[in-house]
Amino acid sequence: METFQERKHGMEKENGNIKNILEGMIRKGLEAYSRSMGMASPEVPILIERPAIKTFGDFATNIAMQTAGIFKKNPMAIAEGIKAGIGVNPFVKEVSVAKPGFINFHLAPGSSSYILNTIWKEGERFGKQATGKGKKVLIEFMSANPTGPLHIGHARNAILGDSIARALEAGGYEVTREYYYNDAGVQMKKLGLSLRARYLQELGRIAEFPEDGYKGEYMIHIARDLISEKGDALATEEDTEIFTHYAACKIIKLIDEDLKCLGIRFDNWFSESSLHEKGKVAESLQYLKDKDMLYEKEGAWWLRTQAFGDEKDRVVIKSDGEKTYLAPDIAYHKDKLERGYDLLINVLGGDHHGYVPRLKAGVQALGYDARKLQCIVFQMVSLLKDGETIKLSTRSGRFITLREVVEELGVAVVRFFFLMRSSDSQMTFDWQLAKDHSMNNPVYYIQYAHARCCSLFKKAEEMGIKWQGMNENILSLLTLEEEENILKILEKYPETVQLCIQTLEPHHITTYLRELAGSFHNFFTTGTKEETKRIIIPQEPVLTQARLCLVFALKRVLGNALHLIGIEPLEQM
């Protein structure tokens, strides 16, 4: 009989992952079976999954069904053949074959507890991946025009973008968060005119406010700032550029502060006008012309986007000589690509999904692989408040600012709620539920689990019990059904992170957190009924130590997962 210590060394050799051990065993069995059939072992990926039904075991593989076509045999027979050559391992109690051709693995009791030691050793690194090591990725999100403070309609983009960035960082990528803002063009002219009007009005002069200008109160504050800086020196200024520039700078600062309230910081703020100033737009258009990607028709210049899968070609220079928005966008993407990133990610709302094909076409016209650019499209958000459902596009929803939402609900609730749904489903933000500081609110449900972990350590100390840290030799005492359930979910954390990285869908973390917190609440409450299932049992010092190891791991993983979506775990409620 091997000791746990020896088993543990076996684990480490296999990279601390029980799935790797099983894969090795299956591969071995597959080779043996192939040899007996007089064939070479097929080069197939081995999929190992967790059976939905507990009685089927802890892990299962469908390899026999996958290779049925290759071996030209009944899956059941193949499964039996593979099983015969699979060998033995102290972690595996039993291997069995089931109906259509599954091979099921039952682990030895206590085998899952090795994960606690991994969590202990890896600490805040637990769950992080190396998939993106050495790769640089630029994620562009938000990119709202600097025409006013952010409102609730911007929240999903901000939170989704930042959380994807966090997931990629956890995947080992070097991540740059970039905010691209359009400080050129018609809207900006309107902004400048609005500021000039407010400026003159605040100076007590008569000024006509532009038709559908920016009427928000913030413009008055900006006008006052301008007066305190320049007095009335600009009263006769005809050049609106100065006003536009001033307003844009101030608003960018406002937006930056709004985002910081949500825990979001950008590495770069990239201005569209800088592209024009540096001649980058003209330069990239010339580049495309030289490559015959542009052609002239009816007085306008067209980009051959259709050649790359777009519905039709798109105008980049209008017949009046003005450029369309696509021209600077392409110059911007050219700039990003030339900065040497392995991957560009854009986060945009569903109302802009029509631009994805032309953006990707632009990337290809520039001579790059379309896969260099990945666009994350999220669907619209509705707000359910006071029994009324209101759609929040970027245009509507202005009645409530992002700042107000964060101040009223808190960062944790806002971030969590916007990550509860997958990005391609339309979501309803339930204001009532978000405001609810009770068990109905999933955020508190999870925070409470974390706080409970903390309070258990405090409680133990009060009772004169000192947790002695991770002790791998006693972990095999964790054999309760409730404990094994927790261990299984803890073990799933790294693959959950991996899933987020692969799919760029951080909502998997919120789903995971609810599951993990639930498994702990279950265990804890069971202990209030059955003495033997309590975590702290003074008469059982060793078992108490082992259970505190479990609580430690829970606290760590809850904390890691919360950090991954930008939420600070609470020590107490």
Next chain:
RNA sequence: GCGCCAGUAGCUCAGUUGGAUAGAGCAGCGGACUUCUAAUCCGCAGGUCGGGGGUUCGACUCCCUCCUGGCGCGCCA
């Protein structure tokens, strides 16, 4: 008309890229506090996975088609 996204329990939504008997929260009903914090837990009830075809050992998942809802289809930004 064309394209994208969605349609899963009364409501809001998950479903690990095709696995075994489809899950959770809320709402409903019934239980558990001399407690390691009940901000919790347990049980019951609730389903033609929008409809119909197809692909295969096997489909909520892939393909086709139809229905419903949202969004988008400019030399607008």
